[in-house]
Structures are given as structure tokens and as C-alpha cells.
Amino acid sequence: MSHSHEQEIEDEFAGVGDTIASATRVTPGHALRPEDIALQDAPPAEDNAEYALWLGDDSLILAQRLSWWISRAPEMEEDVALGNIALDLLGHARSFLTYASKQWGKTEDELAYWREEEEFRNLRLTEQPNGGFGETIARQLYFAVYQELLYTRLVQSTDSTIAAISAKALKEVAYHVDHATQWCLRLGMGTDESARRLQHALNLMWPYVGELFQDEPLNERIAAAGIGPLPSSLREEWDQRVSAVIEESELQVPQAKAAMAHSRAGDHSEHLGYLLAEMQVLARKHPGASW
Template identity: 75%
Template sequence: MSHDFEEEFAGYGDNVASATRVTPGHALRPEDIALQDAPPAADNGEYAIWLGDDSLILAQRLAWWISRAPEMEEDIALGNIGLDLLGHARSFMTYGGKSIGKTEDDLAYWREEDEFRSVHLVEVPGQDFGLTIARQLFFSVYLELLYTRLLNSTDATIAAISAKALKEVEYHVDHATQWMLRLGGGTEESVRRIQHSLEVMWPYAHELFVDEPLHERLAATGVAVLPSSLKEDWDQRVTAVIEESGLGMPVAKDALCRGRVGEHTEHLGYLLAEMQVLARKFPGATW
């Protein structure tokens, strides 16, 4: 373990500095995580896959905006956010897959729809810019709060991946916030559309904070955090952005979403068909 690693992560909990060989930067590549000696415990691995699923599916959704965003700079910005999320997904899936003898590619390309554990918020289409920005605000704030808490996970690899991912997610939050302010302070049409987008995406946000049995087991050992424990801070931060934007808080009711147990909307199937087609059509191909 490098001295630089110890200095950079000194504030992230003693477990990180003492128990992991994973180091920041290039050493957090999936290839290096795969070289760790021992696979994670089954629950730890499953939790890592859940984290990876959320980021993978949202990365695929954001890829749709390449060449379609309202500005060329926004093509680049959304593309880069998607690549950040894809990187997070690769690291979590590589680590989680070790617990079941699967690679990141196995998990991304060869699972069926009901085997994914992503929340509905990341899978529903956002083919209106306002919908995408509303979702980015909701999900990015959630991820920032989650990864901040996971810095002190007793699973050192999850803590280290979260530490690296957090630096990128902080930008995602700022990006969504600035667009909310811009759209909320814009024309009558932009205000109408972003307000509508908040109402459409709001019901799906509830699922982010549902405690599943896996969360409860791992929270008891310090590996994970209870999603419900993030809700109060999330409410405060999201409300502050919406109010600063001059918009009204959404009034839509929470939707019954069960993505964490493999029950998805029809939209995930179409997304996976597009994402998985090359791997399935040309098994074993490399490029």
C-alpha cells in the first residue's frame, strides 16, 4: 500500500487505510480490482452489483444525448457524466462479480432484465432535456450523500471506490443544479417544462430510500448504509435547489417501484436490448 494512498484517504476511516490494497487513480481500475486476492462475501458482492447496476443503466440513458443535447458543450458534459458513471459501474461490478465468479462483462451483457437491481428512476426514458436534468438532480444528490457515507464502509474496497467516485459525483450535482437554476429562471416555456419534469420524475425518487433486507444486513455490519437514513438530507438539499430555481415542489405521489427485487418497467428491456446486442450477436468479440 502506497504512502500517498494513506495520506489521501487518512480521513476516510481507519478501515480504508489499514485493510485494502486498492489505491486511488489507475489502481482502482477494474483490472486491478480483479487481482485482489480474495472475493468479497456474498452480501458485499451483491451490494456492489446493486451499486453498479444503478450507474450502468443511467450511463446508458445519458449516452442517448450524444449529438442530441441543446448545446455542443452539453453533448460533451452529459457524455462525460455518463462515462463517469460507467467507470463507477465497472469497478463495482468487477468487485461484486468476484463473489459469484462473474466478470463485469458477464454482468452487463449476459444477465436478463429481471436479474438487474437498478431503481426505476434510472431506467425510465428522459428524452426531454428537462426530464434528464430533473433526474440528474435527484440521483446525483442521492449518490453524493451515499458515497460520502460509504467512505467509512467496513468493506475497504467499497470505501475506496466510493472515495474516487465521490469526486466525480460532486461535479454531477453542480451540473444539475446550474441547469435547474438556468431553466427555472428562464422563459415561460422553460419554467413550464422543467416544472413538469420535476413532477414526472418525482414519484420514482422514493425508491432510492427504501430499505431492503440486504441493506439492513449490511448496515448492521457497517458495510452499507440504510437508504432511508439519507432521505432527510436529500429532501433538504433538493428542496433548496428547487426553491432557489423559483419552482414549486412536486406534488406527485410516490410510485410503487421494485427494481431492487428485479421488477422493472417495460423500458429496461428495450434499453438492455440496445446495450447488449453486440455482445450477444458476436460472443467473445474484442476490439
């Protein structure tokens, strides 16, 4: 991420920590830790908790996907880069799930490890297999731009905890966008083979894009309360930004039809079950264990 872009983010959201400190103990430039959220007395309202669960599940499942690349990436530097992105997303997930869990008297670990497949609310894009490196980069480009646009709006949320988590996460997501963008340019303008593979990857992930901007009944209530934006309101800017990256990479914006999905209601692809089996096996094999 360029210094100028980072400074723009710092300037725009410099006062966010001050406005919510009384509710969360967050201070400017510091993370809102799950431990801090757990100390809050009042649980979130039902809709706020469900929305936080959606946001947490998106980050948790994508973090699990990206962690697979550690020791498998095409360059040693990418082992570190993708691992760090996964850790960023896991941090976002922990904060959102900790906040959501207070509504139901649970912990972040219980939500992560003891729900069944149909109880997860992540978008289908986040659970798609890594495939080749190009597929991972295409998925990252699509989701990171969406997440940056979303968090930019969420820092103005009437829910102070969601605003605080988003303000911290936004600085990290800006790097995720830059990382995916630079790889798209590198692969798209590289060899004929790298361009062909990335174009295939962009086409392959495109059908899952439509769900990012699908307005569910909860989204409408959340928007009416000033907690978060309607997903559909992010689509125009997302199209502009993603299309600009693809075209600069000398590739074609995909035209594939959107896949029908209701992941927010627990309707997932066949891939999520396998991912959860791997993610949850240790906790379920040794319930109650700590180390």
C-alpha cells in the same frame, strides 16, 4: 463544481487511500481500477457482492441513458458534459461490477451483457427515458444528490473496496450535482416555457424518488455490518438539498405520490427491456468477440 467545495471533499477524504492501500493498491488521488480489483485474492462475501451489484447497476443503466445525448444535446458543450458524466458513471459501474463478479466467478462484461431484465437490480429512476432535456436534468438532480449522500457515507464502509470505489467516485459525483443544479437554475429562472417544462419534468420523475430511500432486507444487513447506510437515513438531507435547489429555481417541490416498486428484486418498468436490448445487442450477436 466550485474550488472550495472540491477542496472540502479533498480534505475530508485525504487519508482514505492510505487506510485501504494494502487491500487494493489504491493511492490517494488515483482511481481504483477494475484491473486492481480483479487482482484481489478473496471474493467478497455474498451480501457485499450483492450490494456492489446494486450500486453498479444503478450507474451502468444511467450511464447508458445519458450516452444517448451525445450529438443530441441542446448545446455542443452539453454533448461533452453529459458524455463525461456518462463515462464517470460507467467507471463506477465497472469497479462495482468487477468486485461483485468475483463472488460468482464471472467478469464485469458477463454481468453487464448476459443477464436478463429481471436479473438487474438498478433503481427504476435510472431507467426512465430521457424525454426532453428537462426530464434528463430532473432525473440527474434527484439521482446525483442521492448518490453524493450515499457515497459520502460509503467512504467509511467496513468493506475497504467499496470505500475505495466510493472515495474516487464522490469527487466526480460532486460535479454531477453541480451540473444538474446549474441547469435547474438556468431553466427555472429562464423563460416561462423553460420553467414550465422543467416543472413538468420534476413532477414526472418525482414518483420514482421514494424507492431511493426504501430499506430492503439486504440494506438492513449491510447497515448492521457497517458496510453501508440505510437508504431511509439519507432522506431528510436529500429533501432539504433538493427542495433548496427547486425553490431557488423559482419552481414548486412536487407533491406526486410515490410509485410502488421493487426494482432491487428485479421488478422493473417497461423501459428497461428496450434499453438492455440496445446495450447488449453487440455482445450477444458476437459472443466471445474482442477488439
